[in-house]
Amino acid sequence: xxxxxxxxxxxxxxxxxxxxxxxxxxxxxxxxxxxxxxxxxxxxxxxxxxxxxxxxxxxxxxxxxxxxxxxxxxxxxxxxxxxxxxxxxxxxxxxxxxxxxxxxxxxxxxxxxxxxxxxxxxxxxxxxxxxxxxxxxxxxxxxxxxxxxxxxxxxxxxxxxxxxxxxxxxxxxxxxxxxxxxxxxxxxxxxxxxxxxxxxxxxxxxxxxxxxxxxx
Amino acid sequence: xxxxxxxxxxxxxxxxxxxxxxxxxxxxxxxxxxxxxxxxxxxxxxxxxxxxxxxxxxxxxxxxxxxxxxxxxxxxxxxxxxxxxxxxxxxxxxxxxxxxxxxxxxxxxxxxxxxxxxxxxxxxxxxxxxxxxxxxxxxxxxxxxxxxxxxxxxxxxxxxxxxxxxxxxxxxxxxxxxxxxxxxxxxxxxxxxxxxxxxxxxxxxxxxxxxxxx
Numbered sequence: 001x002x003x004x005x006x007x008x009x010x011x012x013x014x015x016x017x018x019x020x021x022x023x024x025x026x027x028x029x030x031x032x033x034x035x036x037x038x039x040x041x042x043x044x045x046x047x048x049x050x051x052x053x054x055x056x057x058x059x060x061x062x063x064x065x066x067x068x069x070x071x072x073x074x075x076x077x078x079x080x081x082x083x084x085x086x087x088x089x090x091x092x093x094x095x096x097x098x099x100x101x102x103x104x105x106x107x108x109x110x111x112x113x114x115x116x117x118x119x120x121x122x123x124x125x126x127x128x129x130x131x132x133x134x135x136x137x138x139x140x141x142x143x144x145x146x147x148x149x150x151x152x153x154x155x156x157x158x159x160x161x162x163x164x165x166x167x168x169x170x171x172x173x174x175x176x177x178x179x180x181x182x183x184x185x186x187x188x189x190x191x192x193x194x195x196x197x198x199x200x201x202x203x204x205x206x207x208x209x210x211x212x213x214x215x216x
Numbered sequence: 217x218x219x220x221x222x223x224x225x226x227x228x229x230x231x232x233x234x235x236x237x238x239x240x241x242x243x244x245x246x247x248x249x250x251x252x253x254x255x256x257x258x259x260x261x262x263x264x265x266x267x268x269x270x271x272x273x274x275x276x277x278x279x280x281x282x283x284x285x286x287x288x289x290x291x292x293x294x295x296x297x298x299x300x301x302x303x304x305x306x307x308x309x310x311x312x313x314x315x316x317x318x319x320x321x322x323x324x325x326x327x328x329x330x331x332x333x334x335x336x337x338x339x340x341x342x343x344x345x346x347x348x349x350x351x352x353x354x355x356x357x358x359x360x361x362x363x364x365x366x367x368x369x370x371x372x373x374x375x376x377x378x379x380x381x382x383x384x385x386x387x388x389x390x391x392x393x394x395x396x397x398x399x400x401x402x403x404x405x406x407x408x409x410x411x412x413x414x415x416x417x418x419x420x421x422x423x424x425x426x427x428x429x430x
Contacts, residue, residue: 058286065282070274077275087277091285098289109259113266120234120265130339132234133242133310135258136249136303161267180233180268187363189235191225197260204256212252 043067045111046104046155053101064111065094072119078181079123089126093119107146108204110158123182138211150207157200164195219251221384227365228254232261237342239409242310243365243385246407249308250383306369306382311407315346319405322346329353342411349373349404355396361412364388366396371404373397 043063051060069090076086096118104114124132165173172194179189223231223244230236231244248255301309304318314336315321324332324346332348333356342362349355355366355373365387372381375394380386388394398404 061286062282065285068269069277069281069285071269071272073277074273074275075269083275086275087281090277091281091288094285095288095292099292109263110266110270112270113263116265116269117262119269120232124234130238131241132238133245133313134301135245135255136301136309157263158266158270161263162271165264165267165271176264177268179229179235180265182233182235184235186227186230186235186237186240189226189230189233191229193229193264195264197257197264200260200263201256204259205252208252208256 044155046106046151049097049101049104049111049114050106052098053104056098061094061098064097068097068111068115069094072115075116075119075181076123076127079127080182081123081127085126089119089122092126093122096122105143105146107143107150107154108207110155112158138208139215150203153203161195161200168194218381219253219383221378221380221386222251223247223254223257223385224387225257227387228257229261229264232258232265237411238339239336239342239344240363240365240411242314242336242338242344243367243407243409245310246308246369247367247383247385249303249310306405311369314344322348324348327356331356342409344407344409347404347406347408349398349406351398351400351403353398355398355404355406361390362410364408364410364412366406366408369405369407371402372399373404373406374399 045064045067048057048060048064051057052064072093073083073086073090076089077083081089093115097115100118104111109117121132121134124130165176168176175184175190176193176195178184227236227240227244231241236244248258301313303309304312304315304321307315307318312318322334324334326332330350331353334346336344336346338344347356349371351371365385366380367385368380368382370382372379373396374380375386375396377386377394379399380396386396
C-alpha cells in the first residue's frame, strides 16, 4: 500500500504544503522523454538532504519523510519488528537523518544507502539490543562543493543496483533479501550476489586514494 | 600499511547487513578502519541495502507520524550527538572505544611465557580478545571450534599458510590446522574473535602445554 502523501500534508500548515510543491519543482528532474506526471518525476533526494543540512528545511524533510519512512517501516517489519515498534523506529531513523544531515556526503552514497545504514543500526540497537562498532570516520566529511558528476553517479548506483536486483533469478534475489532482513546467520550468507558491485567499489576506492594523497 | 590479507566477501556482506555477532563486528570495524580496500567493498554491499530499501514495499505510517517526528527532532539536543571516535596509537577508533584508550589501558592477564590476553566485553554469541605475544612465542589458539578471526595490530606472526603483518586478518575455521608463531622482534599484538564457546575452566591445566592452548 502506498503511503498517502496528501493525508500527511493535512497535518502540515498549508503554507508548508505549498512550499513543498514549489520545492519539488525546484529540485526534481524529469526523466528524459517521459510524460509530465507526478509519479514519473524523479526526485533529487540528495538535494533535499542538503536543504535539510544547510537550511533545516522542513518542507524538504517532509518530502524525504514521505518517501523513506514507509520504506524503513516495511524493512523493519520484514526484519521481525511489530508495526508499532517499526513505526517508532522509522521515526527515530528519520530524526537521525535530520540530526546527522551534516555527515551525509552525496559524492559517496545515495540517500537510500545512507538511510539504509541508519535503519540497519537502529534495528541492531532496538531489536537485537546489541552494540555495533563502526569503522573509524575518515577526515573526508562532505565537501562544500562536491563534484557534481560524482554525486550523480553515487545517486544513480541505487537505481542501477535496483534494476540488477530485479533481474536476478528469484532464488538468488530471495537469498540476498533474507540476508538483509536478518533471516540468515552470518555463516549462511552467500557472498556471491551476482550484482555489479565492482564499479561502486572502484569509485569509492579511487575517492579514498585521492583522500590519502591529500592527507600525506 | 600494505595489507595483503583481507576480509572475505561473506564477512563484509554480513557486516553490511548487520548480521554479525558483536565480537566479529568489532574485528571487521577495526580492519575496515585500517583497510581502504575493504572499506570500499563495504560501501558497495551497503549500496545493495540501499537499493533494497528503495525498491522496498511500503508500510503506511500513521497520519500524525511526520508531526510526531518533528516533535522528536525539536527535542533532540545538539549535545547528544556523539563525538567522532579517536584512534589511540595502534588501536583504531572502534577498538580504542572498547579499551578506553590505547595499549597502556589494556588490563592484560598473564598466560605464561610472556604471553598475555585481555578479554573484551561483548555479546555472548562470540568473544573477542586482545593477545600480546613476544617474538618467537606461539599465538595462543583461541578457538578453532568455530569461525576465528585474527587481526594483527602490531608486529607479525607466521604460520604454515603465510605471514600476517599489521592490518592483515587471518580467517580460520574448524578445518584449519595451524600453529601461528610471532615473528622475532616487536611484540605481536592481535585482536582475535571466535564464535566458539569460551572454555575458562580449561585454561589452567592447558597452560603447561607448549602451544598455550586455551
